Amino acid sequence: MLILMDLKADFNQLTTNGLLGLxxxxxxxxxxxTRYNLLHTHTERMVLPVPYKIAISTQLAANPLxxxxxxxxxxxxxxxxxxxxxxxxxxxLAKLGGQRDNLLTYWGIHHLxxxxxxxxxxxxxxxxxxYLLFVRFYQGVAHLIQIESHKKDDSFEDxxxxxxxxxxxxxxxxxxxxxxxxxxxxxxxxxxxxxxINHYLKVNGRVLSPTFGVMANGFSAEALxxxxxxxxxxxxxxxxxxxxxxxxxxxRSWIAHVALLGFDAEGFDLCEKFSGxxxxxxxx
Numbered sequence: 547m548l549i550l551m552d553l554k555a556d557f558n559q560l561t562t563n564g565l566l567g568l569x570x571x572x573x574x575x576x577x578x579x580t581r582y583n584l585l586h587t588h589t590e591r592m593v594l595p596v597p598y599k600i601a602i603s604t605q606l607a608a609n610p611l612x613x614x615x616x617x618x619x620x621x622x623x624x625x626x627x628x629x630x631x632x633x634x635x636x637x638x639l640a641k642l643g644g645q646r647d648n649l650l651t652y653w654g655i656h657h658l659x660x661x662x663x664x665x666x667x668x669x670x671x672x673x674x675x676x677y678l679l680f681v682r683f684y685q686g687v688a689h690l691i692q693i694e695s696h697k698k699d700d701s702f703e704d705x706x707x708x709x710x711x712x713x714x715x716x717x718x719x720x721x722x723x724x725x726x727x728x729x730x731x732x733x734x735x736x737x738x739x740x741x742x743i744n745h746y747l748k749v750n751g752r753v754l755s756p757t758f759g760v761m762a763n764g765f766s767a768e769a770l771x772x773x774x775x776x777x778x779x780x781x782x783x784x785x786x787x788x789x790x791x792x793x794x795x796x797x798r799s800w801i802a803h804v805a806l807l808g809f810d811a812e813g814f815d816l817c818e819k820f821s822g823x824x825x826x827x828x829x830x
Contacts, residue, residue, distance in 0.1 A: 548801045549788055553780040553814075554578075556806035561585050568642045579773050586769035588642045591650060597629040598688040603714040611677060611693045618660045619679065619690075626688045634672050635659050648739040649680075649702040651766055653756040654718070655691065655711070656681045657702070680707055682718055689715055700732035703739075708749045708756060719754040722746060727753055776809070783814060783827055797821040 558578040562570075564585050576584075600623050606612050612619065625632050635658040639645045649655050657678045665673035678696050682689040691711050694701045711718055727746045730738070738745050744759035744767075758767035787794055787804060795802065795818040803819040816825045 549791060550803040551784055553784045553806045554777060557776060557780055570642060582773045583765040583769045586772060587766060591640050591647055593632050593656060593683060595629055595631040598626040598686060600626060601687050602690045603692065603710050605710045606690055606692050609693055615660050615677060618662050621663060622658060632658060634663060634666055634670055638671055646764060651760055652739055653708060654682055655707060656683065682711055684718055703732035703735040705747060705749060708747060708754065712749050712754065719756050722753040722755065725753045794825045795823050797823065
C-alpha cells in the first residue's frame with residue numbers, strides 16, 4: 547500500500563493558517579519554527595478563553611484596592627470563570643508581532659488593566675487604567691497576585707510579585723538547589739531582559755526560575771520546547787501509522803492519504819482523505 551503522509555508539513559500549514567487568521571503577512575525569511583514561535587507567543591499573551599478557577603493571594607485580599615476596585619475585578623473574574631475572553635483588559639501591545647511582554651516571558655505573569663468593560667473603545671480595549679492586576683495562569687487556575695499602580699516605574703521588574711506568588715503557590719516555580727545567585731535590583735533585571743539574558747532569582751530564600759526563559763533570538767524557550775516536542779511526536783506517529791496502518795484506518799485500497807487536521811494538548815486529529823475516516827491519535 548502506498549501511504550501519502552507528511553504530518554510535519556501539515557503541522558506547519560496549520561500553524562501558518564492560524565497566523566493568517568490573525569493578520570499575518572507571510573515573510574520568506576520565516577521558517578517553520580519562527581512561525582510557530584509567533585503563534586505560540588501570541589496565544590500565550592492573549593490568555594486562552596477557557597474556564598478558570600480563581601485563586602487570590604492573601605496579600606491581594608488584604609489590599610484596600612481589592613475592595614475599592616471590586617466591581618471591575620468581579621467583572622474580570624466572572625469572565626475567567628465562564629471562559630470568556632479577557633482580551634479587552636490586555637495591553638494594546640498584545641497583538642501579533644507586538645512588543646514582547648518581558649514580565650510574561652520571564653516570570654509567566656500577565657497584567658490586566660482594571661478599567662470596566664463599559665469603557666471599551668473602537669479597538670476593543672478598555673480605557674488605560676490607573677491600576678493593574680497581576681495574574682499567573684497555570685493548569686486551569688487564574689492566580690490573582692496583586693494590584694499595583696500603572697504609574698509605578700518598576701512594577702514589571704518588582705520581585706515582590708514573585709515573592710507573593712511563591713509564598714501563596716510555591717508549585718508555580720521550579721526550584722534550584724545548591725545554586726547561589728546574586729540579588730538583582732529592578733534596573734538590573736530590566737537590563738538583563740533587554741539583552742535576552744536568562745537569570746535565576748533568589749525569592750523567599752529559594753532560587754527560582756519562573757519560566758524557561760528566552761532564546762538568543764528573544765523568543766520564549768518554552769515555544770521552542772513545544773515545537774521540538776510536537777515534531778518528535780509527529781515523527782513517531784507517522785512511523786507508527788506506516789507500520790500499523792490498519793490499526794488506525796480501515797481503507798484497504800492500494801493508496802491512502804493520511805493528513806493532520808488539528809492538535810491540542812491531548813494529541814492529534816488525523817484523517818484518511820480518500821475514505822474520509824477520522825482518527826484521534828495519542829489522546830490523553
